[in-house]
Amino acid sequence: MIKRGANKGLPKPHEAKVHVKKNDTVVVIAGRDKGKIGKVLQVFPRKGRAIVEGVNIVKRHMKPTPYSSGGIVEKPAPIHVSNLMLYCGKCKRGVKVAKKILEDGTKVRVCKKCGEIIEPKE
Numbered sequence: 001m002i003k004r005g006a007n008k009g010l011p012k013p014h015e016a017k018v019h020v021k022k023n024d025t026v027v028v029i030a031g032r033d034k035g036k037i038g039k040v041l042q043v044f045p046r047k048g049r050a051i052v053e054g055v056n057i058v059k060r061h062m063k064p065t066p067y068s069s070g071g072i073v074e075k076p077a078p079i080h081v082s083n084l085m086l087y088c089g090k091c092k093r094g095v096k097v098a099k100k101i102l103e104d105g106t107k108v109r110v111c112k113k114c115g116e117i118i119e120p121k122e
Ligand SMILES: [Zn+2]
Pocket: 088, 089, 090, 091, 092, 095, 111, 112, 113, 114, 115, 116
């Protein structure tokens, strides 16, 4: 690819960052599952997508194998992170987050509205 000035500053695919992390609680703000709240099970930063518990459920028809009887399996499919917002348990809604560094040096994300720390407990 020819390098152009216009592409300067854009993240390379392998450097792509998403605003959600595994175990985050997020709200779906667009699409079929709008308004749903779920836990992030997996993140694909390069694709900018994440799998959220109970969101974007697709039905897969499985053939019977010696290990399972087959049938219809429901599983969550990846959803684009731009459709997700971090959920603040205090505001009871999806919120924008700010970064904050605690006294011990730990970086945390906090709710821009109420200042509550939004980090998965684990
Ligand atoms: Zn809040």
